[in-house]
Amino acid sequence: MKPIRQLDFLGKRKLAFIFSSILLLISVISFFVNGLSFGIDFTGGSVYEMHYNQSVDLEKMRSTLAERGFADANVQHFGSSEEVLLRLKPIENINQQELGQQILDAANASQPEPGEMRRVEFVGPQVGDELLDDGGLALLFAFIGVMIYVSIRFEWKFSVGAVLALIHDSVITLGFFSVFHWEFDMTVLSAILAIIGYSINDTIVVYDRIRETFRISRKTDVEEITNNALNETLGRTILTSFTVFLTVLALVFLGGKTIHGFAIAMLIGVVVGTYSSIYVASAIALALGLNKEDLLITQKESVLDDLP
Numbered sequence: 001m002k003p004i005r006q007l008d009f010l011g012k013r014k015l016a017f018i019f020s021s022i023l024l025l026i027s028v029i030s031f032f033v034n035g036l037s038f039g040i041d042f043t044g045g046s047v048y049e050m051h052y053n054q055s056v057d058l059e060k061m062r063s064t065l066a067e068r069g070f071a072d073a074n075v076q077h078f079g080s081s082e083e084v085l086l087r088l089k090p091i092e093n094i095n096q097q098e099l100g101q102q103i104l105d106a107a108n109a110s111q112p113e114p115g116e117m118r119r120v121e122f123v124g125p126q127v128g129d130e131l132l133d134d135g136g137l138a139l140l141f142a143f144i145g146v147m148i149y150v151s152i153r154f155e156w157k158f159s160v161g162a163v164l165a166l167i168h169d170s171v172i173t174l175g176f177f178s179v180f181h182w183e184f185d186m187t188v189l190s191a192i193l194a195i196i197g198y199s200i201n202d203t204i205v206v207y208d209r210i211r212e213t214f215r216i217s218r219k220t221d222v223e224e225i226t227n228n229a230l231n232e233t234l235g236r237t238i239l240t241s242f243t244v245f246l247t248v249l250a251l252v253f254l255g256g257k258t259i260h261g262f263a264i265a266m267l268i269g270v271v272v273g274t275y276s277s278i279y280v281a282s283a284i285a286l287a288l289g290l291n292k293e294d295l296l297i298t299q300k301e302s303v304l305d306d307l308p
Helices: 010-033 058-067 096-109 125-153 156-179 186-216 222-232 234-254 260-279 281-287 299-306
Strands: 045-051 074-078 080-088 116-123
Touching: 010 156, 010 222, 010 260, 010 281, 045 096, 058 074, 058 080, 058 096, 080 096, 096 116, 125 156, 125 186, 156 186, 156 260, 156 281, 186 222, 186 234, 186 260, 186 281, 222 234, 222 281, 234 260, 260 281
Parallel strands: none
Antiparallel strands: 045 080, 045 116, 074 080
């Protein structure tokens, strides 16, 4: 899609760097001051499975549990609308059997007919620590994999720009959860990994157009060539991002409490990822000294292209 008018993206890259730096600084400070509000997946706690003979109204159950002092309980359907799975963070100085009975009484008080407790499990904090470590390793391996791929597919300056843009997206998204004390659980971690995949896909499209524009253009101004490439992919970027944004927005309002954290993280990530593909990834590559010679077809590549 050919742009109607050229937008000077790179001419505003200093302002973009300042804006990004402010967001990153706020996020990092919040990590140290507030930390992340970890969910039961990481902190450990109790899991209760209950069965009812009728469809369960989760909103009434949540409201009743909150009135009885269990406001942080995570309640969701489990397999069918008659099955309920309730997760609760650790509560000190209370017998687990007594706690289970209190939970069942509160849950039954919210429904027309009482249900029965099917399963009670306790998730220790050690398991939560292992999940957190595994999640951190997943993010690390994702960054390393992206850097290796982009280095092979394009050029090392592009790979550094891509990985720094992904770190930028992840830190800012997590920063929102830290600043506003939103719960961070496995669904949010899954969203962060999904954001990495989405953002790198958008960045690769931009990088590929930059490389092709470098090779066919007679101009020598690196900034102008890169800016032209960004404008040429702008239509695709806006259409793709807007479509994903609308889908995730529907999940935020209609997806329910169970995936609310995932939807919020994706919503923030789509916006930040689109911004970083345009203003961060390419600008970092330029700052590292990207030039036309870096992207010219080498003799080895030419020989490979001529092979039948």
